[in-house]
Amino acid sequence: MTLKTRPPTCSVPWPLLLVEGGEKAGKSWAAAVLSSSDKVGRTLWIDWGEGAADEYGAIPGARYEVVEHDGTWPSIIEQVKAARDEAQRAVDAGEKPVVLVIDSMTAEWSDLKEWVDAKARRRDANRKKLEKDPEAEIQITPDLWNLANGRHKDLMRILMRFPGIAVMTARGADQMEMDNGKPTTRRTWKVEGQKDLAFDASVWVRLGRGEHPQIIGARSVHAGIVPGEDKAKRVPDMTLEQLVFDILKCDPKTAHVREFASVQDRVLDLLDRVDRAGSKDELTGVWREAKASEVLNVGVLDGPTVQDAIMARAQVLEAAPPAESEPVQQELGEAS
Known part of the structure; x- marks a missing residue:
């Protein structure tokens, strides 16, 4: 077999941003402000359990479009794919990049958990158990968690390959750390969503009320944060436009979709x-x-x-x- 190699292009790929933080920290607001940038084209907004899409359209300069869906997984995933196709069309036509906002990934994972919980309750053994005791605890078995994670991964594969700028919002909170299912005295910050959400994002940003935005981590040569070495970086008054184009140095003319080979x-x-x-x-x-x-x-x-x-x-x-x-x-x- 002949060895096949190529030199790295060194170009910056399209970013997948995770914007998380506590309640009323400005996550959805930041995404709406990004739509006002003259460096982006259409901004497509999927409101998933947050309810801010219509009102935030009144933010000065905001010019996003609300993507319609019926709240079901097939409807939402179909619209995400349609947004992906529109983003690719814009790239092929040499237009400004499309922005896709998912608000929020916390609601996405909550819906998937409710979906598998309902499946567990419909199983014969559990249904009989609930007939005897409506308050009985129902365990969600690994095969059902595999279904939930499978759906989530289907969505993430689209977002991780999105030919434009993808923004995911999520809730985050300081929580008590657990050890083998038992609470400890230690505290840790937790992003509320599927456990691999922060891993899959190319950039992780945290917002807090009364605080400057923090770049928690970035898969980037230009962001000034060496993975595994540098602490989170506070950037005074940072906007998502500044993050994408100035800090990450994403150039729509050379940006590419991230490649995976499994x-x-x-x-x-x-x-x-x-x-x-x-x-x-x-x-x-x-x-x-x-x-x-x-x-x-x-x-x-x-x-x-x-x-x-x-x-x-x-x-x-x-x-x-x-x-x-x-x-x-x-x-x-x-x-x-």
Whole structure:
């Protein structure tokens, strides 16, 4: 096998910002102010459990658009994908970068916890247990937590590859530290959300009432914070515009989507392309790539394999003219 390498580009990727803090610290406000920047294009705002989207539109200069959804996971994830596609269109057209705001990721994880709790309560053994004692404690088993984490990771893969500026808000609080499930006398700051939220963000900012913003950590050469060595950095009156363009030095002309190389990520990318395919020719291209990568029969948790997804999408597009469908039917027939 021939070794394949390339030199690093040294360009700054599109940032995924985590903006967290205590109550009324200005997290949503900061995101709304970013939309007023003349350095960004459309700002798309997904209000997820916070309720600030309509009122904050009155902030001087704010010019974001509220993304409509019905509160369900399928509806929200569909709109996140649509925002991703719009951001890519803007990049391809040479327009100013799109900003996507998720307000908030605390509500996202709360919804997922409620979803798996409801699933646990509907199981036969638990349902009978609750019939005898409505106050009985119901344990959420690992397989259900895997479902919740799987959904969260699906969302994060889109946000981590967003071809523009993505902003996630979350609640944070000083809490009592636990040791093996028991409280201790130690205090620690905790971001309220899925446990890997801060890891997945490329920049972590904390806001507090009456305090200057802090950059807690940043995957950046230019931010002046060496990971694992430097303490959090306070930046007086820092705005998100200043953070993205001046501190991180993100240049829309050279910015790129972060690259990941795991098999699961590859499969999810292919499944996403299948879902967006608008023609049989596109499906044929995905099928050939999946076959070359040897992932045709690979899927994700509780989901279809790439091959199954292609076949299902082909049925949706079966109304296409026969001349277009014949090459794909031939390719798909070879895979079965």
